[in-house]
Amino acid sequence: MSSEIRALEPKQLWNKFADLNAVPRPSKKEERIIQFMKDFGKNLGLETIEDTVGNVIIRKPATKGMEDRKPIVMQSHLDMVHQKNNDTVFDFDTQGIDMYIEGDWVKAKGTTLGADNGLGVATIMAVLESDTIAHPALEALFTIDEETGMTGAMGLKGGLLKGEILLNLDTEEDDEIGVGCAGGVDVTATGSYDEQNLSSEGRKTYKIEVKGLQGGHSGMQIHEGLGNANKIMNRLLYAVVEDISISEINGGSLRNAIPRESVAVVVLDDDKEDILISVLTALSTTIKQELKTMEPDLQIEFSEIDFQTKVMPFAAQLQLVNAIYAAHNGVYRMSPDISDLVETSNNIARVIVKDGHIKIGCLTRSSVESSKMDLANNLRATFELAGCDVELSGDYPGWAPNMDSDILKVMVPIYERLNNGGKPHVAACHAGLECGILGQNYPTMDMISFGPNIKGAHSPDERAQISSAQKYWKYVLEILENIPKS
The missing domain is CATH 3.30.70.360 (Alpha-Beta Plaits)
Known part of the structure; x- marks a missing residue:
């Protein structure tokens, strides 16, 4: 069924998601996905490093004409929640996710889908691989173990990242722009x-x-x-x-x-x-x-x-x-x-x-x-x-909202333009995003979170909406092209 997923639009996004879901990546057991991501970056000829806790950072220079924009970090976590129905025979340590399409949704057969946060990871991979997407100097930050302790974000050292704006792609409503989150x-x-x-x-x-x-x-x-x-x-x-x-x-x-x-x-x-x-x-x-x-x-x-x-x-x-x-x-x-x-x-x-x-x-x-x-x-x-x-x-820790954020001021009008004047829901969420932790070592970094519609996360009912992924992808491209100047 992977071929049907790969045929979905935007193909760049769904192909990377299919690649990702072929690699077992339960929390605490990310060795294979870490190596997969390092190989991905190196095969593109990009600077690729693994930090002391297992986070992977891939750097890509600005595209032509974007050199004067603020450098950005695009961030998602590599691990996924491993849940299955009792009557489903599945080994998360050895098997890739078995996906299928039902109407406007991509689902998994009896297990979690891994759209949380696999669609975010796939988005960043697609941007890194593309030679046509306009973007400023980019650092891709792939953290580990978000779902069971956030140890990747906690272990990321200050001074390693150079970006001034962080785009966290771990929100699950496509009309929401996240500006804060809960601690736990x-x-x-x-x-x-x-x-x-x-x-x-x-x-x-x-x-x-x-x-x-x-x-x-x-x-x-x-x-x-x-x-x-x-x-x-x-x-x-x-x-x-x-x-x-x-x-x-x-x-x-x-x-x-x-x-x-x-x-x-x-x-x-x-x-x-x-x-x-x-x-x-x-x-x-x-x-x-x-x-x-x-x-x-x-x-x-x-x-x-x-x-x-x-x-x-x-x-x-x-x-x-x-x-x-x-x-x-x-x-x-x-x-x-x-x-x-x-x-x-x-x-x-x-x-x-x-x-x-x-x-x-x-x-x-x-x-x-x-x-x-x-x-x-x-x-x-x-x-x-x-x-x-x-x-x-x-x-x-939680992540305190900054309603005066420069990237927020960019993203709201873009959303309204792409959605016929519809306004996004700018809000804090009751979930543990990594922004609060990352902000401890990068207190001046301007952070925002957004993503496509994902329902039933952390359960075998998890599903990602195809039409929403298309809407989200257009939004990503517009945001990257309109990052503020330095």
């Missing part, structure tokens, strides 16, 4: 318990499954009312906590993805079976009714399985279920300054209970540092009351 911090609770052994006599083991949720980006989509599999599972367990013993829980996946699936294994006495089925059936109906608009495909299933002997002690499981119930998930505070912007939120992304160990992973985001730490401490207190140890890690 990982909140991880861990605990342990002494497993108890139960006899199978007079007891059964049931598996409870929550699946069919949409999932999605835990920042950009946190306000949409999507179901969180970990919270739904915990609500089910809370309803029957007096009648079960928890053997294990496995819910969610990546910290920046709203969890789509959760599985719990519980043990109960034979005479509690009817109670369990009755209570869970009624509650499942209620939850599905609550979420029917946003989650029409939600499934909650419970079935008897082979007996499991090891379970949590009742006191430990009660503390766990109460803590997850109390832990905040979703929007914590809306911005009082920017209309419709989520200021602070949390995603309970991962819950693992097995073999005497508990691990709960959250990603807390905010555009206000004090609010971010307020919510992080709220979560810390909640899980510490349940006897867990809590660690805050991976803290990264």
Whole structure:
């Protein structure tokens, strides 16, 4: 199906995206894509370097007549979120993405597409390769590990880049110009318990499954009312906590993805079976009714399985279920300054209970540092009351808006001209862009973020809009040709 993708317009963009998606590039395992990008730059005869953490920088001189313009940096991240449906057989470490076209959208078969941020990377590659696109002196910055820690942006040293304007191509709405973003911090609770052994006599083991949720980006989509599999599972367990013993829980996946699936294994006495089925059936109906608009495909299933002997002690499981119930998930505070912007939120992304160990992973985001730490401490207190140890890690800053930006003053009128007077939405976003981190070592750099329409990022429903990519590509070319003079 790659040939159909390559035939799409603009061919420069889609061909580079197809090249990119043939290379496995999950976060933390970017060795192959780093080498791919270095080979790409060197084969073009351009100055190409890899810095100390694995970021790749490719420099291209200004095209004729553009030498007097401000030098720019075009930036995107190389890694992608690796999510797949449970029934999809796929190895992100060895396989390229299997893409197909459905109407006006490019999708992947049962996995994330990698348009986040692959379309941005492909854009920069197309500009680097072209001998007809006008642009000023250009540094292409390809960062690593954006999705699981932003270690590439954090490790980029000051003084390495010479550009005065940075174009970040990691926004997912084609009518939006990003001028700010949220910071974030990982909140991880861990605990342990002494497993108890139960006899199978007079007891059964049931598996409870929550699946069919949409999932999605835990920042950009946190306000949409999507179901969180970990919270739904915990609500089910809370309803029957007096009648079960928890053997294990496995819910969610990546910290920046709203969890789509959760599985719990519980043990109960034979005479509690009817109670369990009755209570869970009624509650499942209620939850599905609550979420029917946003989650029409939600499934909650419970079935008897082979007996499991090891379970949590009742006191430990009660503390766990109460803590997850109390832990905040979703929007914590809306911005009082920017209309419709989520200021602070949390995603309970991962819950693992097995073999005497508990691990709960959250990603807390905010555009206000004090609010971010307020919510992080709220979560810390909640899980510490349940006897867990809590660690805050991976803290990264937000990006403060600059409404007096020179590149913003260029981009707004270009957008209006290309779109028959339609105005772009100039806004901060509730996601972790690398601009805030890069700005720490490059405080005078003028930064902006934009991109094509990408829906369902961080989930197997991820899709990129073909018509939007065409609109976006024209915008990119106009911006490059109209960079302000030095």
